[in-house]
Amino acid sequence: MSVCRPTRCLFSWLSSIPKPSSSASHPRRPFSSTTVRSGRKRRPHYPSIKAEDLALLNQAAETNYPKYDTSETSLLSKRYTKSQIAAIKAAEAALDPKDIITQGQRRTDPWQLPYEDDLAEVDPVTDHADKLSHRDIKGPKNFRRANEVERDEAIAQIANENLAKLYPSGVPDGKLSPKEQQHLEEAMQAALTQAALDPRAIYTSDNPHAVAALADPRHSVVLPDLPRIENRMARQTRRLSNEEQEDPRERRLLQYMDWDKKELRKIRSKTLVVHGVTNQTRMGKIRSMYYLTIAGNGDGLLGVGEGKSVEPEEGRKQSVMSAIRNMRPIPRYENRTIFGDLEKKFGATRVKLYSRPPGFGLRTQHLIFEMARLAGLQDLSARVPGARNKMNVIKATWEALCNQKLPDEIARGRGKKLVDVRKVYYGGSVH
Amino acid sequence: MSLVNLAHVCSHLQNASKARLGLTSIPVSKLHVKLMLGLQKEGLISSVTLGGPRPPLPYLLQASPDPEDMGKMAQEMQEEPWLAYPSERPQISRDAAEEEVSQIANVASEVYKVPIPQNPAQRRLWLGLKYWNNEPVLRNMKLISKPTRRIWLTTQDLNKITRTRASSYVPGLTHPGECMFLTTDRGILEARECVERRIGGMALCRVW
Known part of the structure; x- marks a missing residue:
């Protein structure tokens, strides 16, 4: 009633007067010392399409992607069920042919693929047209070497x-x-090179289907190779097979385990303990590095290995190899946890x-x-009361996991009959 | 019912199995006998025999029938094999073959005859320990109720404990093949049997 009124009057007077236009000679009063940024010219992200272009x-x-006519739908109905045809029609309706025209690209170059593929996912195994066999060639399948006249004819x-593929609307002249x-x-040039390399120019047959099959990659035995990336980085990172075999320790390990390299690649290892140790001799201290590594396949195999060497890399490798060599099976309940509670003492460490x-x-x-994790256990909890020496914790855990008492063994020892009722209760869907 | 003696028995059995003994003895009491019979029923020990300060002879050495009786015995056994086991029941009189049958029965009962001292203080309970795969079958045996603190468990407690959950300050049976023995008004029973019969009792010891 008292204080607000004069201010309100003031504001009402302010709002009633016309606002000064931005183009006025007086620039806006700056509220900060930074220079005013000039307004960004607004441009649309996509160029607008005119109505005639749209037409x-x-x-x-319409011409490139016509709708199915009745004869085609009747053909479809022979091959597909009603629900499948409905799905096809829904997919057709979902894709606007205008989008395919504007966003998709149709290749017209001489090296285009003889089949339709958007190459969004290039899969070296699956990305090729469906293979055809010799049974798909109609008529006799005889070939003979073409003579020179036939060859030139074929090349032409x-x-x-x-x-004609390159210039669908005719070769330009004038x-x-x-x-x-x-x-x-x-x-x-490209057309002539392709023609010269084409097998149809070298062999010929009375059967035109057989000749066509020669050039059809769907009949090829050899699938197209993966493109090789030839640059310096690729060459440096690529390891040749003979280089890999050079590690004699790995070769010995493979021999010992009677494995090939594929199996070795499935093994995962992790170095958990690294520390330096010294040997005091007459001559002085000899320092070396100690490594403790665990290895496992994530599916019930676990090993612990130790390595020690003056050379750090040497010691680490030694420990990895011995861990792989020491791998032992870990019994797992339902492939996820251990059989009951375990307790193990190793040195002063109890796990x-x-x-x-x-x-x-x-x-x-x-x-x-x-x-x-490396043993493939998924549900576990543990307690390490008292001493927590890393090496001893690892060794105690390993021994405990390896030397589990299995229910079958216990039942045999007690002379009891053990029946797994889970198979009855859970409809057999147990490990 | 002294739990002190039971505690001694527990640790003695652990020590004996660690020492890989085949046969060991414990003091005789009704509690011990019943508990040991319970252990035998669970398959944790092989034999329970009442004897004196000297170990009883092994079964094979205890008595051997005369060689001339063996042929007759074998024939009888083929016809009535159950006669190999001693029976508590007195032989009911039968016809002509009665005498021979009773003779075999006598032999069978002699097989199990073990000299027991008259003085009860000298009696011992002899237990046969079991080993499987170079490992003792009974490795751990531990008292639950203590002489100073008895623990009584209800059926609800036992339901939880046998399903590996702790209840009434008793941890669950989480070790593989773990057994718990209770003394109830129906005798000394295993925990799972108590659950089946829906009875509670005083917890004695756990074995695994």
């Missing part, structure tokens, strides 16, 4: 075909710009391992966690 687009879409014909001229020359229900996870300290 052309529609035309192109194939080159013409290729050129006066050409130098760029167009060069393009045409390149195209002719207690507890089996846990599905979905519990590995709630243990880091060393036991790593071991459980």
Whole structure:
């Protein structure tokens, strides 16, 4: 009633007067010392399409991607079920042919693939047209070497075909710009090279289907190779097979385990303990590095290995190899946890391992966690009361996991009959 | 019912199995006998025999029938094999073959005859320990109730404990093949049997 009123009057007077336009000679009063940024010119992200262009687009879409007519749908109904046809029609409706025209690219170059593929996912195994066998060739399948006349004829014909692919609307003639001229020359060169390399130019047959099959990559025995990347980085990172075999320790390990390299690649290892040790001799101290590594396949095999050497890399490798060599099977309940609670003492270190229900996870300290992960255990908890020497924790855990007492063995020892009722209760869906 | 003696028995059995003994003895009491019979029923020990300060002879050495009786025995055994086992029941009189049958029965009962001292203080309970795969079958035996603190468990407690959950300050049976013995008003029973019969009792010891 009192204080607000004069201010309100003031504001109302302010709002009533016309706002000064930005183009006025007085610039806006700056509220900060930074210079004013000039307004960004707004440009659309996509160029707007004119109505007439749209009409052309529609035309192109209709001609290139026509809708199914009745004869085609009747053919489809012979091959597919009703629900499948409905799915096909839904997919067709979802894809706007205008988008395919504007965003997709149709290749017209001489090296285009003889089949349709957007190459969004190039898979070296699956990315090729469906293979055809000799049974798909109609008529006799005889070939003979073409004589010179036939060869030249074939080359001319194939080159013409290729050129027609490059220029669907006819080869341009008359006066050409130098760029167009060069393009045409390149195209002719490519067409002729392809024709000369084509097997149809070398062999011929009375059966036109057989000749066509010669050039069809779907009949090829050899799948197209993966493109090789040839640059310095690739060459440096690529390891040759003879280089890999050079490690004599690995070769000995493979011989010992009676494995090949593929199996070795499945093994995962992790160095958990690294420290320096010294040997005091008459001459002085000899320092070397000690490594303790665990290795496992993530599916019930676990090993612990030690290595020591003056050379760090040598010691580490030694420990990895011995870990792989020492791998032992770990019995797992339902492939996820241990059989009951375990307790093991190694030196002054006591390790207690507890089996846990599905979905519990590995709630243990880091060393036991790593071991459980490599062994393929999923539900486990552990306690290490008292001494926590890293080496002893690892060794105690390993011994405990390896020397589990299995229910079958216990039942045999007690002379009891053991029946797994889970198979009855859970419909046999147990490990 | 002294739990002190039971504690001694527990540690003695652990020590004996660590020392790989085949046969060991414990003091005789009704509690011990029943508990040991329970252990035998669970397959944790092989034999329970009442004897004196000297170990009883092994079964094979205890008595050997005369060679001329063996042929007759074998024939009888083929016809009635159950006669190999001693029976508590007195032989009911039968026809002509009665005498021979009773003779075999006598032989069978003699096989199990073990000299027991008259003085009860000298009696011992002899237990046969079991080993499998170079490992003792009974490795751990531990008292649950202590002489100073008895623990009584209800059926609900036992339900939880046999399903590996702790209850009434007793941890669950989490070790593989773990057994727990209770003394109930129906005798000394294993925990799972108590659950089946829905009875509770005083926890004695756990074995695994």
